[in-house]
Amino acid sequence: MRKLLAVLAVLVALTLLAVWLLFPVDRQDGEAPRAAYTPPVDSVERGRELVTMADCRACHTARGGAPFAGGYAIPTPFGTFFTPNITPDAQTGIGRWSATDFWHALHNGYSKDGTLLYPTFPYTNYTRISRRDADDMYAYLRTVPPVSRPTRAHELGFPYNHRLLLVAWRLLFFRPGVYESDSTQSADWNRGAYLAQGLGHCSACHEARNALGAVKSKHNPAGGLVLNWYAPTLTSPREAGVHDWSIPNIVMLLKTGRTGSTALQATTMGPMGEVVYNSLQYTRDEELRAMAAYLKSLPDTGARSGGLVRSSAHTGTLSKGETIYADDCAQCHGDNGEGRAPAAPPLAGNRAVTMSSTVNPVRIVLFGGYSPGTAGNPRPFGMPPYFQTLRDDQIADVLSYIRASWGNHAPPVSGDEVGRNRGSPLF
């Protein structure tokens, strides 16, 4: 009996040691050197810029609520998350946190008391942030007005409401580590990679997630579903890839929410419109140029053309769609989908129309939308909503028509795909 207990004790000790060794936590306190480039501004001011680039405020502010006081609801397939208060309030915020506690949250994904955090807080990206940048962000967050607002509990389904599951999740999907410069690339490229992978957390939306909510792989060829929109992949020029764009056009899209040139029309809407509105429009041009250089260099996984050719099987649908288009859409988007500069974008040759995911075009026609108002595009033109005037099958018909006309070759849209999106006008 004694022997057995001794063996058991040794086994338990070994298991604990293994978990401790394997547990994905960076035990260094991150004195890693800051990625190249040090702008001459003080810590709080620099922290404000970094916090803006990381878009912390968008998630940590409820609609109409005090900045950073939390309470913003994030719907996910696992349930609804409510963001915590990160103002310097001592009782309900992070007023008692040290810079190192803050660093552990961003870098290691755990709270001051050691509670493991859900990756809805994109620490899987923020772990790339250098300790110095994290300290500047902390310095800035100390200066925002403290607000007393207790953090609301998440409403998650079983088993996701058990934080203990995060132990396994982290073993599988999380490796803490600051951004490591790639010495074969320029300082600009490295800066762009640091911003896009870390602070800008582009992959948190733009890459597909597996059933456990983890971004599937490093350079994932599929886009992700987020807040009921489809975030197209940045590695395919048929989706959101900008490999063939000029740097100034990429910078213009990120800064103003749309590209101005007639040859290249793209607009940002929904969650991307929010990212531009809250974060990217305030980013310095040189930082955006660096990000653009990095985005252009991402692996290119998509063919430039292909898809379905107009077939007799859905010509009936197409002629119904053509009539709706002539009645409701042509006055803005043009008889041949050529668009009306500067108001309505062309639909011919527009990847936002022909992408294989139909979620965004469906949502745009249902709920309308507009690019964010930015300094570079102060009065964006709006697209009217049709959820009241067109039935699901009519919206499907008009979308099938624009996806298969004027040189567009994308498969038709079904009424069910429209119906599924009716219930949730988040943006």
Ligand code: HEC
């Ligand atoms: C996509 C939305 C999102 C963004 C962007 C985001 N957060 Fe969060 N954050 C969350 C959620 C959700 C939680 C709660 C996680 C949990 O309960 O496990 C959280 C938790 C935290 C916590 C832990 C608070 C506590 O009491 O334990 C801190 C600190 C924090 N975030 C700071 C930040 C900072 C700083 C930024 C910007 C760099 C940021 N967050 C950006 C969603 C977000």
Ligand code: HEC
């Ligand atoms: C909150 C989720 C989210 C984040 C974070 C995000 N995006 Fe997006 N992005 C989207 C969605 C959704 C779309 C599709 C809607 C649209 O085209 O505006 C999109 C579209 C785009 C497009 C294609 C625009 C077009 O019409 O051709 C580009 C380029 C892009 N994003 C770049 C980025 C970069 C770079 C970052 C990081 C700095 C980023 N995104 C961060 C959700 C996000």
Ligand code: HEC
């Ligand atoms: C009053 C003018 C107007 C009418 C009518 C209109 N649109 Fe639009 N549409 C716009 C504008 C403006 C935008 C760009 C919004 C933005 O900048 O984000 C747009 C965007 C779109 C987009 C997204 C394009 C992109 O690049 O992201 C699609 C798809 C679309 N419209 C389809 C339609 C269809 C189908 C109809 C008819 C049922 C229609 N529109 C009627 C003005 C209009």
